Amino acid sequence: MPETSRRGMLFGTAAISAGALLTACTSNEPAKKETPAANNQPAAADDKPGKPVTIGFAGPQADHGWLAAINSNAKSRAEKYSEVTLDITEGSNDTAAQIGQVETLINKKVDVLVILPTDGKALTQVGLKAMRAGIPVINLDRIFASPQAYRCYIGGDNYGMGVSAGNYIGEKLKGKANAKVIELAGIDALELTQQRSQGFKDALKNYPNIELVARQAADFTVESGQAKMAQLLQAQSSFDALWNHDDDQGVGALRAIQQAGRKDFLMVGGAGAKSAMDAIKADNSVVKATVLYPPTMAASAIDLARALGQAKGIGGLAELEIPASVTLFSAVVDKTNVDQYLPTGFS
Missing domain, CATH: 3.40.50.2300 (Response regulator)
Incomplete structure (x- = not known):
């Protein structure tokens, strides 16, 4: 999985199609001098062919x-x-x-x-x-x-993933006293994992009724997701929400959840895999949302x-x-x- 740095300004785009809509920009000095486009030239987003x-x-x-x-x-x-x-x-x-x-x-x-x-x-x-x-x-x-x-x-935006996951869970649990959440992270050695976890913690600060009670790091694989989730389920007999950093490892996590017969919490995934979206659409499991990367x-x-x-x-x-x-x-x-x-x- 990717590792990024929150460098410079953030630019919002929706992942609705392969061509993202860019909404802001900064400047950076290129290594070679480029010829600016004339205002009447078609933009790169146009389908009109340009030079090879x-x-x-x-x-x-x-x-x-x-x-x-x-x-x-x-x-x-x-x-x-x-x-x-x-x-x-x-x-x-x-x-x-x-x-x-x-x-x-x-x-x-x-x-x-x-x-x-x-x-x-x-x-x-x-x-x-x-x-x-x-x-x-x-x-x-x-x-x-x-x-x-x-x-x-x-x-x-890895930090933003954590923030989005935390805010979604926070809004779902804001009326519940002493709510408990757990986190199935990615690879702790990666900066991206640290950023996602920090964003999640920062978002949860807005919801004083919620406590992060457990966290396990997996390896972005189905096998690791299943093994680490099984450990979390054994250690935590009751909680209200799970944030899983990665939908691939989430496939394994969901297997462990189903094997344990647990249905008493909601699960939010990460990245936007089709398997997660299919589960969200079917609405017959704990998977209720995923945060896009x-x-x-x-x-x-x-x-x-x-x-x-x-x-x-x-x-x-x-x-x-x-x-x-x-x-x-x-x-x-x-x-x-x-x-x-x-x-x-x-x-």
Whole structure:
């Protein structure tokens, strides 16, 4: 799962379609001088073909439903543009291998690079290398250690996920005295997990009737979700709500819950998997909501890369350049809006 930093301004987008609506922008000095778009030129969000652009795409191995959806969104978005060629590498969780793949794309002289690094800090130098070679970089989700290593950053809001989950649960339990909640987190070694947990704790401060009574960290897998959830259920005979950071591990968590015959609490997931949305729509389990961390960001990264390659701005913005940073909004999906978001759910 992705690791991000809450850097700069936040930019709200809805994950309703593969093309995100960008609502704010900042500026960042690119490594190579770009020719501003004339006001009468079509924006990158338009479907009218522009000059040919080759986009190099390098991401980690798709060993998780969200990462597989990242690759799928990038490919399908690129296919919508007749003038875009996507040169996509074979995903790898080996840092050295991914650095080599990016260097190969640099040597091919692609027009723009989209990089979702296995480790943002470890790949910062190769991002800098690309920028210095005059190839602008779209840094996707896991952020580089230096803003000079990318022209534009686009990613999710991990802290915001925690806040959204906490506020949703808080509103559901605000009338209950001495309410208890538990948390099934991701990998504690990751900054993203710490950010999600901090956002959740901060949101719960607004609800003095609610106490966080237990927390377990899992590994973003079905197996770990089931094992850690079983431990939580054994330790906590009674509680009112569960926030699970990740819908993939949530599949295992739900198995443990069903095996224990527990129905006495509500469960909020994270990321926006189709399995979670199907459960929300069916409304026959403890799963009542999920907080989005939309993989459609990869499709938006292709839009941004196309814009850079064609020296265009973004539809809906007055600026002649693309933003320097885009952070997606962590929307809550429940039974009131699940039909709207269901097409974006990933397997």
